[in-house]
Amino acid sequence: MAAGFKTVEPLEYYRRFLKENCRPDGRELGEFRTTTVNIGSISTADGSALVKLGNTTVICGIKAEFAAPPTDAPDKGYVVPNVDLPPLCSSRFRSGPPGEEAQVASQFIADIIQKEDLCISPGKLSWVLYCDIICLDYDGNILDACTFALLAALKNVQLPEVTINEETALAEVNLKKKSYLNIRTHPVATSFAVFDDTLLIVDPTGEEEHLATGTLTVVMDEEGKLCCLHKPGGSGLTGAKLQDCMSRAVTRHKEVKKLMDEVIKSMKPK
């Protein structure tokens, strides 16, 4: 009976739940789905992480290569993220060149990640980190999962020591000595969906995103500074509603940071 109603009137079905301040999967309006993270699973990559946010599964692999530093910033390297949404993850994506959703997600990630200390020799040689983020299962809230996966993978990256030989001017790589990256900011994304122009729910699933009238993503770092406030259109929001979102984003940051520290600690003895 309920399944029939859900198919015919999905929005009304959702409204019935929202009136009772909960959602069909039993969560509160401000509750996230169960987050699990697994790092270092891809041995051929320099760093990797797998993040599951409920059913949404995203895997990130990082490969490091050499490149000449950018001319306008000779003491920095490159971080090149690429988000791939293959037909495997959802029926809405077709195979072929990246669709709009994948491109928007790639641009979003590129805007958040700061260029870390990736320089080997200023003006001559630096690291470039190619980050491939692939979605294995799409059930909404892809941006949060991608950001978290990228951050966890960056924490897992181990770069070998590189010295420039004075005589030959070639780089010598010492694969025995590896060191972790020095990551200064930890951006954590929190996504919201706006329903009927008034109600805000956290961590929308695929169906909720489809029924929502707007979405909002807040990216915060540990000092409470905002890295990004991404609201791609949709219903208008007042300043007060934004404040609620900020406070929820702060608590989410703490949860994610705790989870990541636990995982890193359990990995360290290797």
Added chain:
Amino acid sequence: MEGVMQTDAKMRTESGAESSPRAPGCSLRHFACEQNLLSRPDGSASFLQGDTSVLAGVYGPAEVKVSKEIFNKATLEVILRPKIGLPGVAEKSRERLIRNTCEAVVLGALHPRTSITVVLQVVSDAGSLLACCLNAACMALVDAGVPMRALFCGVTCALDSEGTLVLDPTAKQEKEARAILTFALDSVERKLLMSTTKGLYSDAELQQCLAAAQAASQHVFRFYRESLQRRYSKS
């Protein structure tokens, strides 16, 4: 009706309500708008903000491909062409932002199973490009006669390393800024329709930028009203 008119608009707005020793008086650059300059599209507009200039054309409501049609609303499509080179990932991201902003405002339910296409061409980029695109798109939609529930405008704020707020930054100010925030606000209640930011900033700075943008948007909407009044009151 060839409404070719340029309106000068040099506005001055005060920065947020804080009494800290910051430079007062953030001013928007000189605006100009020209409508109905292209003969093929149903509506067109050219918006100038300082040296940044964007040309917009709107086709619609028109025929839509069966694969793209939505049974109860109009399908909105935005195409943004950069000045040089082929459109890339950044353009796709901006197209999505502009499209979602327009979708929130355009009364698509009045024209189901049709398509409304907004084509934007960047003529020159001297800072605040996304805001200029939004303004041009709004003026072009009005020129095409597409029914909307409100007008919208784009405002860009830049925060430099000391925390000084600059509205409508030039390309140089954008490069030196610590954070750049672009907002789209609607004309009825000044609510935030779209926001995209780059760089680090605090919550208080966000509220300050939002307040400054809301004050600036008032001037932009007044400019819209004046330019449309001038166009339609040919006596």
